[in-house]
Amino acid sequence: MLVDQYNPFEGKMLQILDPDGNVIEEKLLPEIPEDELVRLFKIMLFTRVVDRKALMYQRQGRMLTYAPNEGQEACQIGSAYALEQRDWMAPAFRELGAWLTRGVDLKTLYLYWYGNEMGSKVSEDIRILPVSIPISSQLLHAVGLGYAAKVRGLDEVSIAYFGDGGTSEGDFHEAMNLAGVYKTPTIFLCQNNQWSISVPKHFQTASETFAQKAYAYGFKGIKVDGNDIFAMYAATKEAVDRARAGEGPTLIEAYTYRLGAHTTSDDPTRYRDDAEVEAWREKDPVKRFRIYLEKRGLWNQEMEKAFVAEKEEEVEKVFSDIEQNGGTVFDDIFMYQYAEMTPILREQYAEWKAFFQERGML
Amino acid sequence: MIREFKFPDIGEGVHEGILLKWHVKVGDRVKAGDPLAEVETDKVNAELPSPYSGKVSELLAAVGGTIHVGQVIIRIEDQSGKVSQEAASEPTVQVVEEENAGVVGALEASSEVIPSSAEGRKNSFTEKEIPQKVLATPVARKMAYDLGLDIRTIKGTGPGGRIMKEDIRRAGESNEKKPAAVAVQETPGTGILPSGSGKIERVPLSMMRKTIAKKMAQSKYTAPHATAMDEADVTELVQFRNKIKERFFADYGVSITFMPFIMKAVCLALKENEKLNSSYDEENQELLLKRFYHLGIAVDTEEGLMVPVIQDVDKKSIFELAKELEDLSGRARMKKLKIEELKGSTFSITNYGAVGSTFGVPVINYPEAAIIGIGKIEKKPVVREDKLVLRYMLPLSLSFDHRIVDGGDAGRFINTLKKYLSDPYKLTLL
Amino acid sequence: MPVFNNIQALNYALMQEMEKDPSIVVFGEDVGYEGGVFRATVDLQAKFGVERCFDTPISESGIVGMAVGMAINGLKPVVELQFCGFTYPAFNQIISHVSRMRNRSRGRYTLPMVIRFPFGGGIRALEHHSESPEALFAHIPGLKVVAPSTPYDTKGLLLAALRDPDPVIFMEPKRIYRAFKQEVPEDDYVIEIGKANIVKEGEDLTIVTWGAMVRDTLKAVEKANEKGIHPEVIDLRTIAPMDRETIIKSVKKTGRILIVQEAVKSFSVASEIIALVNEKAFLHLEAPPARVTAPDIIVPLPRGEQFYMPHPDMIYEKINEVVNFLT
DSSP: OHHHHTOGGGTOOBOSBOTTSOBSOGGGOOOOOHHHHHHHHHHHHHHHHHHHHHHHHHHTTSSOOOOOOTTOHHHHHHHHHTSOTTSEEEOOSOOHHHHHHTTOOHHHHHHHHHTOGGGGOOOTTOOBOOOOOSTTHHHHHHHHHHHHHHHTTOOOOEEEEEETGGGGSHHHHHHHHHHHHHTOSEEEEEEEOSEETTEEGGGTOSSSOSTTHHHHTTSEEEEEETTOHHHHHHHHHHHHHHHHTTOOOEEEEEEOOOOSOSSTTOOGGGTSOHHHHHHHHTTOHHHHHHHHHHHTTSOOHHHHHHHHHHHHHHHHHHHHHHHHHOSOOHHHHHHTSSSSOOHHHHHHHHHHHHHHHHTTOO | OEEEEEOOOOSTTOOEEEEEEESOOTTOEEOTTSEEEEEEOSSOEEEEEOSSOEEEEEEOSOTTSEEETTOEEEEEEOTTOOOOHHHHOOOOOOOOOSOOOOSSSOOOBOOOBOOOOOTTTSOOGGGSOOOOOOOBOHHHHHHHHHTTOOGGGSOOOSGGGOBOHHHHHHHHHHHHHHHHHHHHOOOSSSSSSOTTOOOOOOOOOOHHHHHHHHHHHHHHHHSOEEEEEEEEEOHHHHHHHHHHHHHHHHHHSOOOOSHHHHHHHHHHHHHHSGGGGEEEETTTTEEEEOSSOOEEEEEEETTEEEOOEEOOGGGSOHHHHHHHHHHHHHHHHTTOOOGGGGSOOSEEEEEGGGGTOOOOOOOOOTTSSEEEEEOOOEEEEEEETTEEEEEEEEEEEEEEETTTOOHHHHHHHHHHHHHHHTOHHHHHHO | OOEEOHHHHHHHHHHHHHHHOTTEEEEETTOSSSOOTTSTTTTHHHHHOTTTEEEOOSOHHHHHHHHHHHHHTTOEEEEEOSSGGGSGGGHHHIIIIITTHHHHTTTSSOOOOEEEEEEOOOSOOOTTSSOOOHHHHHTSTTOEEEOOOSHHHHHHHHHHHHTOSSOEEEEEEGGGSBSOBEEOOSSOOOOOTTOOEEEEOOSSEEEEEOTTHHHHHHHHHHHHHHTTOOEEEEEOOEEETTOHHHHHHHHHHHSOEEEEEEEESTTSHHHHHHHHHHHHHGGGOSSOOEEEEEOSSOOOOGGGHHHHSOOHHHHHHHHHHHHTTTO
C-alpha cells in the first residue's frame, strides 16, 4: 500500500511524474485510458483558463474578490478524479480544479465569485457542499457526511479540502479525532501550498510534515507531490478504496504551491521571493502533464491553441451572461432563511420590498 | 457591605416625593434611626430615618429632585463586614426525591404535580374581545396626570380616536373654566386666559395643592352633598371655658380653646347618631358603621388645608384633647406631621370661625359620611321664654353624603350636638 | 396518563420519536452509555443501538460540525451539549454553518437537527454551568430557539423540533428538570414552534417569561392576586421566532408589560420584547415597559449566585410598580 510505502516519518513523498514529465515510478502509474488522460488534461487547461480569466475580470473591475488557483490544478483534479459521483466533497474555497472535475458548471462557479449565493446551489446530482470560509470548519462536515453514510449503510465516502494553515485550527483536530474514533470513510486532503497568506509553514506547525499528523489520531497519512496528477490520483484512489472497505480515514498532504496571490486583495511579493516562485514554476503541474501527453502523442500545440481559444470564448460568453443576469433576486435573500418564512420575516420582507419597489430598484 | 436605602412607600398612595434636604453627606457616620433626609410627599414633609448604621458612601438623589418609591437614594457602608441576613440565606434545595443526576450542581427534585396543560382545551383569550383601551402617547398620559384629569374621560380626536396633547389641553382648560364661567360670563376667545387681559403669572402647584385638588374633586364628584345649618347656644360653655382657661395655662401650659369641647360634643353626638360616623361601600352596597371615633381636624396652613387626625376621641379627656390638638396643629403648620397622623379619621371638623366666617358649605373629607363646619362664636340677641336676651351662639354647618344620610338624620345629629354644647358639665363628665 | 418531570418527558419524547423515525441519531458527551449527565438520554442506547445513540469525545465544535454533515446526508441529529457554557466552543459551527446552510446553498442543503442543552442557574454549579444565553442564539438569523417550562410542553416542543425542517436550539431550564411533574399524554402531539402560551389570564398587566422563571413568576402573581392585581402571564416557550401576536394582543388589553428573565438585562430577549411593544402597542401603554432580570454581570459562583438570580420579590415589587404607575 502506498500509505505504508510512503511513510511520512521516513521523509518520503509519493511522486510518479517528475517535473520534466518523466514517469519515475512506472509500476505505480495508474491505469487511465488515453481518452480519459486527454479529458483530464483538458480539465486542467480549462481550470487555468477559467482562473486567469477570473483574475482578469477582477482587475477589470467586473468581478469581486477572487482566490487565484494557479499551480494547484493537479492536486485538485487528480484527487477529485478518484471520487465517484455519489461521494461527498466538503471544499474550502480554492478548489477550482476539483469543482470542474466533478462537473460543476462554470456559470455556477462564476456566480459565486460574482457575489451571488446561487453560485453555491450546485445541481442535485452533484454532491459538493458550498464554499466554507471559516478555516477547517468544513472538515467536521465531511466527518458527519461519512458517519451518516456508514450508519445508513451507503457506499459513499467524503473528502474535505483544506490548506496547510487549516491544520492549525481546532476543528482540524476535532475532525481528525472524530474520524479516527468512528473510523468514518473520510479523506482529509491538505493542499500544502506553502503559504497561509503571508505565513510560511514553520509558523503553522513544528511537525516535519503535515501528513504525519494523521498518526496521532490513529490512522494513516501520506505526503504526495501535489503537482503530479498521477501521484495525486493514485494516493486518493487508494484512500477512497480503503474508506469504502471500512478501513477508515486517510490524511493526504498534497505538496504544492500557490503561484498567485492568496486572493485578489493580496500582494504576495511583500512576503516571498520571486526566486522561490520561479523555482516552483519549473514544477508546474500543467507543464509536466503536457510533456507526458505530448511524449505519448496524445496532445500537441495546435490542439492546445484551438482548445484554449474555444474555451476562452466560452468563458467570455458565460461571464457576460452573468454580468447581464447575475444579480441577486430580491426574494431569494428572504426565501431561504427557513423552510417557511417566519411571521416577522414575512413582515420585513414586505416592508423592504415595498421600499425598493417604490424606488424602482426591483 | 454596602447597604442601599430605597425610598420607601411611606404611606397610602405615596409613589414619589421631592427630596427637600439631606441631613447627611458622603463620609458621615450614621446610626440606625438617625435622620437621613427630608422628603416632601403628597401631604407631609417626612423625615427618613436610616435603617442602617455605618458610613454614608453615596447620595443618589439631588435636593429638589423627584424620587420614586423603590428608588435607591443612598448607599451606606455597613462596618460589620457581615453579609446581610437576606443575602446569607441560600436557596434551599429540597430533599432529593429521585436520583439527583447531574455531574455538577444540585437539582431541586420533587414529585409535586403541577396542573395538566390546558393546551388546546381552554378558550383561547385571543377569541375574546379586547376591551377598548385609551390610545395615547406617553406624553399625553403624563399631561393628563399632571392636570389631574382622568384620561379615560377625554375624547380623542387623533387618528383612530387617539388622544392628542391638544385634547388634553382642551379638557384641562374646560375644567378650569367651569367656575369662572358662572361669575364672569362667557368671555370670547378660547382658553382659561381672558384675551387681552394683561400679564399673567403661571405658578406651578405644590404637591400638596395637587393632592388637595384631587381629593376635593373626588369628594364632590362622588358624594352628593347636602348641608344643614343651625346655631348652638354655647353661653354656658363660654363661661365655663373662661373660668378655667387661665388656670389651665398657668398649671399645665396648655391653652384650652373651644375645639376640645366641640370634639367631645361631636363624639357624643356621633355615638347617638351612628350613621354620621360611617362610610358607603358602593361596590358591596353596604354601609360601614365605624365603632371608633377618630376626628379629623382641618388646619389652615400656609400651603393649604391639612387634616391631622386625633384618635379615639371618646376615650380622651378634654385636657388630653387640648394638648394633642395644640401639638398637631403646631406641627401641621410646620409640615412636620407623620403620614400616620393624617390617616384614618371617621368624621371631620372644619373651623372657619377662626377666620371670621359664620356659615359655610364644607366639603366632606371623603369617604367619611359628613363634616361639620364651625363658625365664629358671637353674642346674638335670641328669644328665651318670650324675652329677647343676648347669648353666645355657635353657627354649625353640617355637610353630609346624601346617599347614606338623610335630612332627618342630619337634623337629629345637630340637635344632639346642640344639647351637649349647651351643657359643659355634661360634656366634661360624660 | 403518565406523570413525568421535565427530564422524563424529554426522554419519553426521544424514545417515542426514535421509534418512529429511524433517521434520528442522538449523541454527545456521556450521552450514550450513561444516558447523559442529567439522564435525558437514558436507555436510548440500549434500545436503539450504539450507532443511533452514542458517546462522543469532548469536542463541542466537533459534535455540532459532524451533525451538519450528518443532517445533509440524510440523518436527523439530536446533539446534546452538556451545559450552556459549553455551547461556546461550538459557536463557530452554529453561527457559521448550522444557521446558514439552507440560505448559503439556496435550499440545496438543509439541516433538520436539534441542539439540546441545559441552561440557567440556581443549582449551585461550577462556573460556565449557569448561563442563560438565549439572546445569543435568538440573535442569529436561521435558527429557531425554544425553551419549554413544563413536562407537557417539553414533549410537545421536542417533537415539533424533531420534525422541523430547520435547526432548532432546544434550551432546557435545568433548575426545574426535576422540580415538579405533570401529566404527559402518550399520544403524539406537537406544540407549534413560535406559539406562546397564556398560562394565566388577567387584565392589569402582561408578564412575559419563559424557562425556569415561569414558576417563580406564577408565585409572585399569586401574591399579587391577593392584593387584587391580576396580571396575565405568557410563557413564551419559543424565543425565536417570537409569538409577537400573543404578546401584542395581551398588551393592548392590559396596557402594561413586564418581562421576567433569568438572563442579564442589556441586549436581551427582554430588550427585544420591549422594542416590539413600543413598535406595535405604543399608544396602548399606560406605564413604561419593565424588566426583571439578572444584572449585567458574569454569573457568580454559587456563594454569590443568589444575588444574580432574579429574586421572587423583585417580580412582585415590579408588578406593583408597573400597575401603580401614574395612579
